[in-house]
Amino acid sequence: MDDKLFRAAMGKFATGVTIITTEIDGEVRGMTANAFMSVSMDPKLILISVGHKAKMKEQIEASGQFAVNVLSNDQKEMSMIFAGQKTDTHDVEFNYFEGLPVIDNSLVSIACDVHNSHDEGDHTLFIGKVKNIEIQDGDPLAFHEGSYKQLQEA
Ligand code: FAD
Ligand code: NAD
DSSP: OOHHHHHHHHHTSOEEOEEEEEEETTEEEEEEEOOEEEEETTTTEEEEEEETTSHHHHHHHHHSEEEEEEOBTTOHHHHHHHTTOOOSOOOOOEEEETTEEEETTOSEEEEEEEEEEEEETTEEEEEEEEEEEEEOOOOBEEEETTEEEEOOOO
C-alpha cells in the first residue's frame, strides 16, 4: 500500500494536538505529537507514539520521563515550532510541573514516568505512568486532513 493512501486515511481521524516535553542535562526539548491516547484508569496510564527518526525518542529514553501538553486553539504557532514547521529560532519559556518542563497555557499538562515502551514498526510506543495533572478551561486545537482546525458544536 502506498504511504499517501495511509496518511490520507489516518488524516480523516480528527485529533487534538499535544507537545511532548522532557529535559536532559538541563536542556529542555519538545516535539509536536497527535498520537496520544488514554490507556488505563487503574493504574493511570497514557500512550504516545514517537517515530524512530525523531530525536525525542532518545531524549525520552535518556530522561525516563515526559510531559504531554494538550494545546488550546490559540497555540497553533507552538505546534508549528515543535513540529519544525517554523524554521526561524524561537525562545520558548517553560514552566515546571512535577520537575518537568511544561508549555504555558496548555489545556492540560500530564507529567509521566516511562512505565514501559514497545518498538512497533518505525515508531516506539511509550506508556506513561501519570504522576500528576494540571488542567485549565479552554477550547482545543484540532488536527484533521493535515490541517489545524478549531472545533464547532455539532
Ligand atoms: P527536533 O526536530 O529537534 O525538534 C522539533 C522542533 O522543535 C525543532 O524545530 C526545534 O527547533 C523545536 N524545539 C525543540 N525544543 C525546543 C526548545 N526547547 N525551544 C524552542 N524550540 C524547540 N511525530 C511523531 O513521532 N509522533 C506523533 O504523534 C507526531 N504527531 C504530529 C502531529 C502534528 C500535528 C504534526 C505537525 C507533526 C507530528 N509529528 C509527530 C512530527 C514531529 O512533530 C516532527 O517530526 C518533529 O520535528 C520531530 O522532532 P524531533 O524530536 O526530531 O526534534
Ligand atoms: P499528514 O497528512 O502527513 O498526517 C495525517 C495523519 O497520518 C496523521 O495525523 C497521522 O495519523 C498519520 N501519519 C502521518 N505521518 C505518519 C508517520 N510517519 N507515521 C505514522 N503515522 C503518520 O499530516 P502533515 O501535516 O503532512 O504532517 C506533518 C509532518 O508530521 C509529516 O512529516 C508527518 O509525517 C508528520 N506526522 C507524523 C505523525 C506520526 O509519526 N505519528 C503524526 C502526524 C504527523
